[in-house]
Amino acid sequence: MAKKFYITTPIYYVNDKPHIGHAYTTIAADVLARHYRQKGYDVFFLTGTDEHGAKVAESAAKARLDPQSFCDQNSALFKEAFKELNISNDFFIRTTDERHAASVSKFMQVLYDRGDIYEGTYEGLYCVGCEKFMKERDLDEAGNCPDHGKPPEKVSEKNYFFNLSKYLKQVQALIEADTITVLPATKKQEVLGLFKQGLEDFSVSREKVAWGIPLPFDQKQKTYVWVEALQNYISAVGYGDHEKEFAKWWPADVHLMARDIIKFHAIYWPAMLLAADIEVPRVIYAHGFFSLDKRKMSKTLGNVIDPHELVQEFGVDATRYLLLSQFPFGQDGDIKRSLFKEKYNADLANNLGNLVSRVLNMIEKYAGGVIPAQVPSPIYLEHSDEKIEQLQFDLVLNELWQAIDQANQLIDENEPWKMAQDESKKAGLDVLLGQLAAFLMDCAVAIRPFMPSTGEKIIGSLMSPRIEKGDPLFQRLK
RNA sequence: CGCCGGGUAGAGCAGUGGCAGCUCGCGGGGCUCAUAAUCCCGAGGUCGGGGGUUCGAAUCCCCCCCCGGCAACCA
Numbered sequence: 001m002a003k004k005f006y007i008t009t010p011i012y013y014v015n016d017k018p019h020i021g022h023a024y025t026t027i028a029a030d031v032l033a034r035h036y037r038q039k040g041y042d043v044f045f046l047t048g049t050d051e052h053g054a055k056v057a058e059s060a061a062k063a064r065l066d067p068q069s070f071c072d073q074n075s076a077l078f079k080e081a082f083k084e085l086n087i088s089n090d091f092f093i094r095t096t097d098e099r100h101a102a103s104v105s106k107f108m109q110v111l112y113d114r115g116d117i118y119e120g121t122y123e124g125l126y127c128v129g130c131e132k133f134m135k136e137r138d139l140d141e142a143g144n145c146p147d148h149g150k151p152p153e154k155v156s157e158k159n160y161f162f163n164l165s166k167y168l169k170q171v172q173a174l175i176e177a178d179t180i181t182v183l184p185a186t187k188k189q190e191v192l193g194l195f196k197q198g199l200e201d202f203s204v205s206r207e208k209v210a211w212g213i214p215l216p217f218d219q220k221q222k223t224y225v226w227v228e229a230l231q232n233y234i235s236a237v238g239y240g241d242h243e244k245e246f247a248k249w250w251p252a253d254v255h256l257m258a259r260d261i262i263k264f265h266a267i268y269w270p271a272m273l274l275a276a277d278i279e280v281p282r283v284i285y286a287h288g289f290f291s292l293d294k295r296k297m298s299k300t301l302g303n304v305i306d307p308h309e310l311v312q313e314f315g316v317d318a319t320r321y322l323l324l325s326q327f328p329f330g331q332d333g334d335i336k337r338s339l340f341k342e343k344y345n346a347d348l349a350n351n352l353g354n355l356v357s358r359v360l361n362m363i364e365k366y367a368g369g370v371i372p373a374q375v376p377s378p379i380y381l382e383h384s385d386e387k388i389e390q391l392q393f394d395l396v397l398n399e400l401w402q403a404i405d406q407a408n409q410l411i412d413e414n415e416p417w418k419m420a421q422d423e424s425k426k427a428g429l430d431v432l433l434g435q436l437a438a439f440l441m442d443c444a445v446a447i448r449p450f451m452p453s454t455g456e457k458i459i460g461s462l463m464s465p466r467i468e469k470g471d472p473l474f475q476r477l478k
Numbered sequence: 479c480g481c482c483g484g485g486u487a488g489a490g491c492a493g494u495g496g497c498a499g500c501u502c503g504c505g506g507g508g509c510u511c512a513u514a515a516u517c518c519c520g521a522g523g524u525c526g527g528g529g530g531u532u533c534g535a536a537u538c539c540c541c542c543c544c545c546g547g548c549a550a551c552c553a
Contacts, residue, residue: 010553021553186483190548193481197549226551258553289553327491332483332546339490339502346502350515358512365511394491398500412517417510472513 005036005043006249010257011050011093011232014074015059018081020290020323021258023307027320028287028329028393029256030087034449035388037088044249046236047082048093049075053225057211067211071096081307086316086452093236095213095229103235104228105216107276108204112217116163116275122203126155157207160221164201167271174270174280181283182266183391184330187259191266199267202227230269234278251279256391259286285391288332310340317451318344318474324393324450345476351404352447352454353474358411359436360461361469366420366429369466373434379406381442388449400446407439437462 009029012022026047033045051071060070075094082089093100111117172195174180175188182188205221206212212222231239233252238245255265262284270280310319322340325347327333363371381403387396414432419425441462448455454473461470 012553013551016552019553023553025553190482194549197481259547260553261551263548264551287553289547331491333490336489342489342502345513349513354513354515356512358516360512362511398492401501408516409518411511412509415509415511420511469512474513476513476515 002040002042004249004253005033005041006237006252007032007036007043007045007254007256008233008252009047010261011048011095011229012078013050013056014071014078015055017074018078018307020305020307020310022078023081023085023319024290024323025256025258025287026082026087026089027085027323028391029254030085030089031320031324031393031449032254032256032388032391033088033090034452035385038445038449039385043090044237045089046091046093046233047087047089048091048232048236049078049095050225050229050232051075051094051096052212052222052228054206054209054211057209060211068096084311084316085307085320088452091236093232095232097235099241100232100235101213103240104213104223104231106240107231107234107272108223109216110276111162111272112160112215114275114277116166117160117204118163120159120161120201120203121156122159123154123156125152126208158221159203159207160205160215160218161201162204162227162268162272163275164199164268164271167274168195168199168267170274171267171270175266180266180270180280182262183283183285187262187286187330191262194263194267202268226264227268227272230264230272233269233281239278252281254283254285255281256285256287259288262286285330287329287391288327290326290333314340314344314477315474317454318348321348321397321451325397327394329391329393341477344474347401348474349472349476351401351408352443353472355404355407356440356458356461356473357469359407359433359440360467362416362420363433363437363467364469366416367433369464369468371434371437371462371467372430375431375434375438377439377442378410378435379403379439379442381439381446393450396446397450400443403439403443407436407443411436 007029009025012018016022029045029047033043037043049071056071057067060067063070065073071094079092082092095101108117171180172192175182175191182191204224204227205215205218206224207221209222209225212225213228215221215223233255234240234246234250237249239250255269257265265281265286266284273280307319310322314322322343325343326339363369381400387399410432414428416429416432419429419432440458444455444458444462447458457473461467
């Protein structure tokens, strides 16, 4: 039986529109999923949307929609964005799915039955106008709600809490031992640092929130949104309703996310799983943030890049390539808008695209459109499985492009256009063209997880009974 | 002293004890199969500052300066 590989992205909050950050995480997950499929693994790649909570209800009201319609609309935006980016997810979960809700109920009941959920009181500043709790920092100088100009009331409500403290030592030990592998290593350090600071039990329910999944043991309370959101990773693969399916996929091999939500994934989530006697995930990988021209990406600054714009300008494959090749995956990195075009022209049009053009053209012109010799590629393409599986995408791509340079050098050194003039060099020319064709084939396979249609196009061209130069893969941009 | 990163060529980044590297850009030359693409050569760096350890430090230790993040759920 084939080995399985289960990879997840976070589920994205429907309050947001899809932006470059969502695209970045999801493309990275897609590359891994495609890589493992290509290797023969049985892959399950999950993404989706997180749809409950007071903020969603609020936004829906503003848009004069009922929450469900609002969610339907915005969730569809993510689906479309991912479709445009050629994301090969096997399932798209929505937390408003019936199956998810049922699974969450079951999970919460298990935690309750095991005695790891207890009743407590949450105290906070509640604004009646907003119908929500406010944080000190949300208030203006006078201590008023900025929207309603009135001070919020001190209110306490009944909440249920999860007994995190009971599991902290255990989770810490699992992370230290790499049973839960937190990557990159610097993030592991950070997470371990959080244990030193001390962590408190957290509330898992809300009394005043209407838009959510009721707690099975107290229907008046809704499950707190991110507690429930984490559970998508098990509900999507059958927890609570399909034991066989669940046994097949769980535990997740990689939970991929940006670094802002690592605490929930590396600490709270494993703790809840331990409480429910479920295996913990294998790898938690937190990647970095973009900044644009040294400025943090944010809606207020208006410098958020819509992936759709990039696709319009560069095409799908180039967008995928440009995002992953900018800087090491685990780190933060700054990019300049102009860099996208430079890199597009240099790497995709000039190097890869032009190489394909010149090789195909020579096969067409000098060999009548048929690969004249079946010979192995003389260029060593490092078997990059290890690097790609450690999510070192920039290194994998770097190696690939070094090989492309070598192919270009090989052509210049041998001057096939001169060989073609000289009948006595025909055999040598045939071998060279065969070698180049073999290299392009290797290259196409290696590139396919990153740029699926480009890989397919190259393979298609080479498999054609009559090889032609064809159109450029990547048109140079002015 | 809350915790964790980072400061290396014009730009973006590798390098974590042994001659300072990669990509882009820039300057010069070559080629003509190719998308004014490709190939070769070159210029460009007191490796944030100071002190120390060492035969030898970008790399290890100490102090300082600057930038960012987490703690405080925008991927």
